[in-house]
Amino acid sequence: MTQVVQDFTQGVWDTWDVRVLIDSYEPQLWSNGDLFTATYDNDNVTIQTDVKGHGIAVIHHNGQASLTVTISALDAYWNTLLKSYDPQTCHVIDITTPVEHLHTESAYLPKMPDINSGNDAPTRALAYKCINLVAEPAPTTNA
Numbered sequence: 001m002t003q004v005v006q007d008f009t010q011g012v013w014d015t016w017d018v019r020v021l022i023d024s025y026e027p028q029l030w031s032n033g034d035l036f037t038a039t040y041d042n043d044n045v046t047i048q049t050d051v052k053g054h055g056i057a058v059i060h061h062n063g064q065a066s067l068t069v070t071i072s073a074l075d076a077y078w079n080t081l082l083k084s085y086d087p088q089t090c091h092v093i094d095i096t097t098p099v100e101h102l103h104t105e106s107a108y109l110p111k112m113p114d115i116n117s118g119n120d121a122p123t124r125a126l127a128y129k130c131i132n133l134v135a136e137p138a139p140t141t142n143a
Helices: 074-084
Strands: 019-021 036-039 045-049 055-059 063-071 090-096 100-108 123-130 134-137
Touching: 036 074, 063 074, 063 100
Parallel strands: none
Antiparallel strands: 019 090, 036 063, 045 055, 063 123, 090 100, 100 123, 100 134
């Protein structure tokens, strides 16, 4: 179970407390770097100014994001993906860390990831495009 950080002065981060689920499957083998990265594609507010200098804040309701989950090519999920890859398949992704909860029901994998092999263990960076990625505080538990 994920340990939720209540006291941010603890200064301890344990990757075992990060849980990534892709279509209810939890990969077991990862890269030696980031488990995932999430980047929002658009600003939620932009500022426009008319010719006389009047500023207008334009609110955007756009949660589009790029979400890359980096797994080992030796993980069973990669083999499953190779057998059934379809760019039109919509994936459900749920990620919980000690400080945040990210989730989407609208993740697409528009292209197969780069495939590599060499001196290091092979990894696959699954670069999802999300229609709406929600980021919120990690749920608290009563331990």
